[in-house]
Amino acid sequence: MSLRHAILGIIAQKPSTGFDLLREFDAGQSVIWPAPQNEVYRVLRQLKEEGLAEIVARGARGSRTYGATPAGRAALAQWLAAPSDYTLRYEPVLKACFLDQASPHARLERARQDLAFFESQIALLSRPAARSPDAPDRENARTMALGLYTALASWARTIVEADEGR
Template sequence: MEPAAAMTLRHAILGIIAQKPSTGFELLREFDAGHSVIWPAPQNEVYRVLRQLKDEGLAEIVAEGARGSRTYAATDAGRAELGAWLAAPSDYTLRYEPVLKACFLDQTDPQSRIARARQDLAFFQEQLRVIERTARQKAGQPGPVREDARAMAVALYTALSGWARAIVEEGGSEP
């Protein structure tokens, strides 16, 4: 069995090409850390997974374009694999460094604790701005909206922002 991270990227790519046939370049934009940290992926991994999905019969090339670009779509077997993954139990293990650091903030001095919370708050708020900006840019465009994922990400970053804001305010300063 593959590690959970590899399986997640594999199914994320399969999900995207099931929603809308896409080139590797289009997939790279979906996984760009500049748009969101939900699931960034390096270029070599995206192309490796695409080749693997094709070799396994879960994806097929439906068009070839300029400079060797290929558009991939999910096959019926790929859609069945995606459906099985969606129905399977989720891995709820939270591996997020800010949460781990929060476990040990009591091991540092109050100023460092507040500084850490300020940095986290700035990051979480920036992620909310990125999500909002991306939603505005995609509004009215053809293609998948992924509103459920967007709503979950907004709720997550809003909650994390609330935690960080409380630490900062507890220290007597506004961010």
């Protein structure tokens, strides 16, 4: 997945300002795809230059609301139809493959840290504010992420419980 497709998808669902997008990609709030401010604005400029986005409104203090152009909607549809990359590149999963190489203490600490993170993401995704009634398709993504973090938390909890019992 790329940030450009995420931004294009959001502005196709609902025209948004850069500030609106920053809230969507806030690293403290976005478990799916966090992004720094400079990247969000850079991608918006590129999408506009490529004719995939356009300014649909101007607001106070020079804010601009971007929407997807017909070409942008076509590019989004093409990306959605393309085969997905199912390669999982998630560092906690890779580390799990080698936990047998760690000391029992290090293994337990790694699992505790992972469990704390996964549970924090579950709590974040379970908040009513995490739901997106304006964008039901993003509700599907939230539900998928919630299932992923629930499974990962279950794995970490199993390690913690087994190692604490030793």
